Amino acid sequence: MSAPTGITRVTLLKDLRLEWRSKDAINSMLFFSLLVVVVFAFSFDPTAEESRQIAGGLVWVAFLFAAVVALNQTWAREIRNQVLDAYRVSPAPPNSLFIAKVLGNFIFVSVLEALMTPLFIMFYRLRALGPAWQLALVAALGTWALVVNGTFFAAMSLRTRSREIMLPLLLFPFSSPALIAMVQATTAILNGEGAHFWIVLLATYDLVFTTVCLLLFETVLNAE
Amino acid sequence: MIIANPYLFAAYAATWIIHIGYLTTIVRRYARLKREVEEMRKAGVRS
Amino acid sequence: MKKAFPILGVLTALFLAYAFYQALWVAPTEQTMGNVQRIFYYHVPSAIIGFMLFFINFGASIFYLIKRNPAADMVALVTAEVGVVFLTVNLVTGPIWARPVWGIWWTWDMRLTSTLVLWLIYVSYLFLRRFSSSGETPLLAAALAVLGALCVPFVYFSIWFFRTQHPQPVMGGGGSIDPRMLHVLLINWLAFSCFAFLVCWARYRLEQLQREVDTAYAMESLRDPRRSA
Numbered sequence: 001m002s003a004p005t006g007i008t009r010v011t012l013l014k015d016l017r018l019e020w021r022s023k024d025a026i027n028s029m030l031f032f033s034l035l036v037v038v039v040f041a042f043s044f045d046p047t048a049e050e051s052r053q054i055a056g057g058l059v060w061v062a063f064l065f066a067a068v069v070a071l072n073q074t075w076a077r078e079i080r081n082q083v084l085d086a087y088r089v090s091p092a093p094p095n096s097l098f099i100a101k102v103l104g105n106f107i108f109v110s111v112l113e114a115l116m117t118p119l120f121i122m123f124y125r126l127r128a129l130g131p132a133w134q135l136a137l138v139a140a141l142g143t144w145a146l147v148v149n150g151t152f153f154a155a156m157s158l159r160t161r162s163r164e165i166m167l168p169l170l171l172f173p174f175s176s177p178a179l180i181a182m183v184q185a186t187t188a189i190l191n192g193e194g195a196h197f198w199i200v201l202l203a204t205y206d207l208v209f210t211t212v213c214l215l216l217f218e219t220v221l222n223a224e
Numbered sequence: 225m226i227i228a229n230p231y232l233f234a235a236y237a238a239t240w241i242i243h244i245g246y247l248t249t250i251v252r253r254y255a256r257l258k259r260e261v262e263e264m265r266k267a268g269v270r271s
Numbered sequence: 272m273k274k275a276f277p278i279l280g281v282l283t284a285l286f287l288a289y290a291f292y293q294a295l296w297v298a299p300t301e302q303t304m305g306n307v308q309r310i311f312y313y314h315v316p317s318a319i320i321g322f323m324l325f326f327i328n329f330g331a332s333i334f335y336l337i338k339r340n341p342a343a344d345m346v347a348l349v350t351a352e353v354g355v356v357f358l359t360v361n362l363v364t365g366p367i368w369a370r371p372v373w374g375i376w377w378t379w380d381m382r383l384t385s386t387l388v389l390w391l392i393y394v395s396y397l398f399l400r401r402f403s404s405s406g407e408t409p410l411l412a413a414a415l416a417v418l419g420a421l422c423v424p425f426v427y428f429s430i431w432f433f434r435t436q437h438p439q440p441v442m443g444g445g446g447s448i449d450p451r452m453l454h455v456l457l458i459n460w461l462a463f464s465c466f467a468f469l470v471c472w473a474r475y476r477l478e479q480l481q482r483e484v485d486t487a488y489a490m491e492s493l494r495d496p497r498r499s500a
Contacts, residue, residue: 156399156403159407173388173394174418176426220414231370232309234367239364243466246353250477
């Protein structure tokens with residue numbers, strides 16, 4: 001039992017170290033979501049009351065687009081020196097690799113969210129009328145949904161033509177239930193309404209899609 | 225004439241335009257494949 | 272096989288013509304909506320057939336994942352493609368009906384939104400099939416089809432709650448439908464099902480031929496590398 005978790009840990013630490021040294025993904029994600037924030041403010045020029053209504057959608061659109069940046073480079077790095085092929089012939093369980101990648105992306109996107117949230121609060125004068133701790137829960141569950149699907153679809157689109165376009169083409173429609181749930185939950189909490197239904201829905205979605213992605217990942221990794 | 229209702233006409237026409245358009249793509253792809261098969265046969269490909 | 276197709280084609284065409292006649296002249300005119308309601312006889316069967324084809328796609332994909340049977344993969348491809356065509360018909364005729372009846376082309380009501388999302392999911396499935404390299408397409412597509420089918424209940428559930436919170440003045444009435452209308456609907460559904468079956472069949476034959484030609488090319492280039500260059 002220690003071997004699979006060991007592989008996960010090693011891969012995860014390697015990815016984190018690589019990111020820590022280059023900071024490519026996190027920098028481009030940060031700048032990208034900053035651009036989304038600014039462009040939205042120009043496009044809609046919202047008042048405080050309006051921004052409370054649209055903030056849920058806005059925040060998640062910014063994070064979704066930024067997450068695609070991180071997700072696209074998840075596997076690209078492994079393909080360059082045939083690392084992925086080496087992994088495929090090795091006896092290491094594929095799911096350890098998948099979990100490592102999901103955790104890595106989860107950390108990247110969470111860091112992004114933590115850094116961007118103060119900016120959102122400042123620019124859009126946000127103040128949660130409902131319990132703020134629920135926002136953290138929604139953020140964690142929503143990010144997990146995006147990241148599990150995204151990592152899986154990034155592995156799928158790895159060997160396709162125009163890979164960078166393929167990922168959002170798959171990710172956006174398949175995550176739409178999760179997106180609706182995240183946006184609705186965030187908006188409900190910001191407006192001081194109950195969000196229990198959405199949180200439960202999001203948690204179920206996470207559970208189902210994580211299970212199925214784990215079941216199918218080996219097939220996808222070895223497809224060819 | 226019932227079909228004179230513009231919305232009704234538009235909906236029925238659109239349905240058949242979509243279906244016939246799709247069928248046309250099938251027929252064209254099929255014709256192209258047939259041509260390819262002919263060329264291969266002429267070139268002496270065994271299959 | 273070769274003879275059956277044209278015969279069935281003619282029969283289906285006759286059946287469709289009969290269904291067309293039924294829809295336009297035999298079915299009673301709806302009291303409030305008038306003749307526009309007759310769009311319903313094309314709109315609803317398209318949706319049902321689209322969903323049926325997606326269901327077959329799901330079954331074939333599961334079968335492919337277990338057995339790795341190439342025929343199952345072809346069935347999955349064909350049903351997804353034809354299903355998207357039928358759902359497109361549904362999505363196009365819907366607004367044409369909504370415009371005179373509701374006064375708007377589109378509303379983000381539950382049924383419309385979920386159908387649109389479903390359409391998007393299967394279009395992205397077709398994109399994956401088109402963009403992936405041929406060797407891995409069947410497996411990737413089968414995995415994606417399973418995820419797509421799992422998405423369906425979530426799509427419905429999320430959009431249902433999303434939209435019942437903010438009710439929209441749509442899908443009114445609801446009440447019981449005139450049995451004669453139901454009869455015409457059934458005829459149109461059967462006729463279009465026959466049509467869908469034939470289209471799937473034609474598309475399946477095309478795919479079969481395509482794969483044979485591809486294999487022949489590959490074999491030839493193995494035998495004689497100079498000629499393929």
